Amino acid sequence: MKSRLIATLVQHLGSHLGFMVFVLLFVTGVAASTAYTVYRMRVEALAQHVAIATVQARAIEDHLTQSLVLLDQTVINASQMNSGEASWSFEGVLRNAPALRSISLLDDKQRIMFSSNPANVGIRVGADDYLPPGPENCDLLRIGRPWSGRDFASGAPIRTLQPADLSASGFIPLLRCVRRGDQVITVAVALNPDYFINYYSARLAGEVGLVDVLRYDGIQLMSTDEQFLPGEQRQDERFLTRISEIESGSFEQVLHGDQTVISAFRASRLFPLVVVLNVWRKHALATWAAESQRLLLMVAPVLLAVLVLATWLYVHLRRVGALQAEARQRDRDRLAATVFTHSREGIVIANADVRIVDVNEAFTRITGYSREDALGKNPRLLSSGQHSREFYVEVWRKLLGEGYWFGEFWNRRKNGELFVSQITISAVRGSRGEIQNFVSLFSDITPMKERQLQLEHIAHHDTLTRLPNRALLADRLRQAMVHSQRRGQLLALVFVDLDGFKAVNDSYGHDVGDVLLITLAERMRIALREGDTLARIGGDEFVVILVDLEQRQDCEPVLERLLQAAAAPVQERKRVLQVSASAGVTFYPQAGVDADQLIHQADQAMYLAKQAGKNCYRIYDEEEFVRA
Ligand SMILES: Nc1nc2c(ncn2[C@@H]2O[C@H](COP(=O)(O)OP(=O)(O)OP(=O)(O)O)[C@@H](O)[C@H]2O)c(=O)[nH]1
Incomplete structure (x- = not known):
């Protein structure tokens, strides 16, 4: 049962190599689709976090803009008070604006005249390096570079080239020109960045990401990043170009030397500010990494198991195949040995x-x-x-x-x-x-072969006398003619017909006639030389081929012997039988004469011998024949 199953498997899987290729393709296919799934999950995780960062950036920008609009209004309201009530009013303003550290009025030399913080009075604030630039934008809320210290009195502008680590204290100066009657007065406020940073930190935990607020020109104003350097000029040209061209977008950047973040930015609709929300890519991919790990932990062992199983099956099937091949070879060898032996x-x-x-x-x-x-x-x-x-x-x-x-x-x-x-x-x-x-x-x-020779003999010999028949005679005559021409020797063809044979038949019957024929045939054969041929061509007619004659007369002794043999009495039981023979002779070579013509000539000569009284022979002579 088991071996049949294996045999079927072998049959169906075709070649073992094909099976392994199939398994490898399957494993590669599953591995590739798993890798693709992992890749897609990663892309989706990143896209999801880009979307989250974008929404968060928008919410924070919204909060910042709203806060500044409110601040702007507060500043306008405060500036409408006369200088006498300003000091106590400013304090009231500050109580309702937790984002402010101080609010001050400047004289036309940008020096603080009145301030919620009396220590600020006399400090020169300056109107350069504010966005949007003045003086045509004087009646907008203008954002200055960050200052070190808690307020104007204890601080100083931070220079771009030497950004200070002022995580402990620092503020952002804002200027606003306000018209009072025909007079234009400038209000300066010290914005407390911690107010915003606390809010942002509450929205976005540090391990998730960071929030940066920049001016349009790339000066960093505040950040939830502890390594943040206020006043630093962002050098990323592409980023600066993008934020100056579009309102929102996303990109990837490296922070803290080697940490990649997914950054979504949103520019304020009303103020020259950009909120950048950075999500650590490590965090964005944490869920993806865990899920991928789970997926790989599920797929990898299955693939490994398939590979191990397939390899085992491959090796096993190969072994079984080899054993089967050996068995088949043994069977073939046995069969060959059997064939060889038997x-x-x-x-x-x-x-x-x-x-x-x-x-x-x-x-x-x-x-x-x-x-x-x-x-x-x-x-x-x-x-x-x-x-x-x-x-x-x-x-x-x-x-x-x-x-x-x-x-x-x-x-x-x-x-x-x-x-x-x-x-x-x-x-x-x-x-x-x-x-x-x-x-x-x-x-x-x-x-x-013997049977074949017998058949050939029968086909070429006379059954009664066993002498060559007409067919073999024709063959021998042709050979003899070729031979005689080649050797330049004569051959004589003799036509022999018994005389008075019919009377024997008539007197004693056919059987006796047969005995006579057999006896005379044998005697005539003995009378010939070796190499000569005696053939019976029918009834009492014989043909003799005498070969290797030097001259015509050489045949005479043989002819005499022939006639004597034919004429000698034959004892048959108590009877004595006696006939004679008449013979006609012709010679070869002759020009233009073939075998049939030769026989015909001898026959004609024999006819003349009969006419001459029988028991004699005549040489064929064409002229004589014509005369006769
Ligand atoms: N016994 C026997 N007789 C045969 C055989 N074949 C032919 N004959 C006979 O042989 C005879 C030959 O005829 P002829 O040659 O005319 O007889 P013939 O008496 O020899 O006449 P001439 O030749 O004129 O002397 C015929 O009677 C045939 O029937 C045979 O195989 N056996």
């Missing part, structure tokens, strides 16, 4: 040096050589000596050129008997193309 065909395996390295049982059965007889020997062991050198050269040429040879070999068994084998020899090459083995498969086709 094949009905003889198998010879030779190495590259053409030495036998293995043979099967069929080899021993067919050849009679045992495995031990054959090992280490050249397959020439079976050579019969029946084939020419050219034959072997051709075998090797084809084997090395085309990789195989197929054909028939005459071989010799261990007991010396010849046998015909039908054989396929293959050259087995290694990966680099070098020959490693020669494998021969052969079967003993001797019985088949």
Whole structure:
């Protein structure tokens, strides 16, 4: 059950590598989408805090503007009092304006004439470095640079180049020109920054962020930052350009050397002031960091588990696959061994040096050589000596050129008997193309070959006399004609027809006639020389080919023997049979004469012999024939 499940898994997962690629893609995909989610959460967290900072900046700016509008009104009201009531009235004003430390009237030389703080009288306040710049903006509330000290009497303007750490005390001077009748008087107030800083600190805890208030020109007025330097000129050109161009916006900056903050700013609608609200990015991302950590703690172990499981499965499946492949290979080897052992065909395996390295049982059965007889020997062991050198050269040429040879070999068994084998020899090459083995498969086709020879014999021989028939005669005659032309020798073609054979048949029957035919055929065959051919071409007609004649007369002894053989009596049981033969002879070469014409000529000559009284022969002579 388990192995079937694994087999199915292997089948369905395709290649193991493909499976691992799939798992890696899956893990990468999940990791990528998790990373993207974390990234999106971060972007959203930052965007959310930008929105919060923007809302807070707006609220604080609103508070600041409202406070200053109220202050402006207070200053106008206070300035309408005559100088006699001013001192006590200023005190009353201060009681209702907690953001003010003092309120003073200036003379035309910017020197304090009257003040809620008598110590201020005589102090020169100056009208430079105020925003908006005077004197055309004299009747607006103008914001000065921060001063050190609690009030004009104990303080001094802070120079930009040397901002002072005055977290302990400091104030912001404000000027306002007010018309009283035809007189213009200038009111100066000392604004207490702590009033605002406390308010801002209550709205925005220090670990969340900081609030800065700047003039339009970038001079820092107040801040909830403990490292704040009042009067410092902000150097960030881009920031200064932005706040001078747009009312609100956001950006990122680095504070305290390495702390990134998300800053939202909002410019006052009525006063040359900008509120900058900075949220520590660390704080903005704290929730995101925690959630991301939780998400990663959930996803990472799952991915790790998937990877470990997949790797284990991969290794396991590979091992199972390797075992299965080994088992399949073993099965194949077993099958090959079975085929090798039980094949009905003889198998010879030779190495590259053409030495036998293995043979099967069929080899021993067919050849009679045992495995031990054959090992280490050249397959020439079976050579019969029946084939020419050219034959072997051709075998090797084809084997090395085309990789195989197929054909028939005459071989010799261990007991010396010849046998015909039908054989396929293959050259087995290694990966680099070098020959490693020669494998021969052969079967003993001797019985088949014999049957084939029998059939061929039947097809070419007369069944009664066993002499060559007309077909084989034609073949032999063609060969003899070629041979005679090549050697420049004569051949004689003799047409023999028995005389009076019909009478034998008629008197004693066909069977007796057959016996006579067989006997005379054998006698005539014996009368010939070796190399000559006697064929029966039908009934009592025979044709003889006499080869290798130097001259025409050389055939005469053979012809005589032939006629004598045909005319000799034959004892058949108690009967004596006797016929004779008439023969016609013609010679070759003759110009323009083929085999059929030769037979025709001999036939005609034989006809003349019959006419001449039988039991004789006649040489074909064209003129004589024409005369006859
Ligand atoms: N027994 C036997 N007779 C055959 C065979 N084939 C043909 N014959 C006979 O052989 C005879 C040949 O005829 P002819 O050559 O005219 O007879 P013939 O008596 O020799 O005549 P001439 O040649 O003129 O002397 C015919 O009677 C055929 O029937 C055969 O295979 N066996």
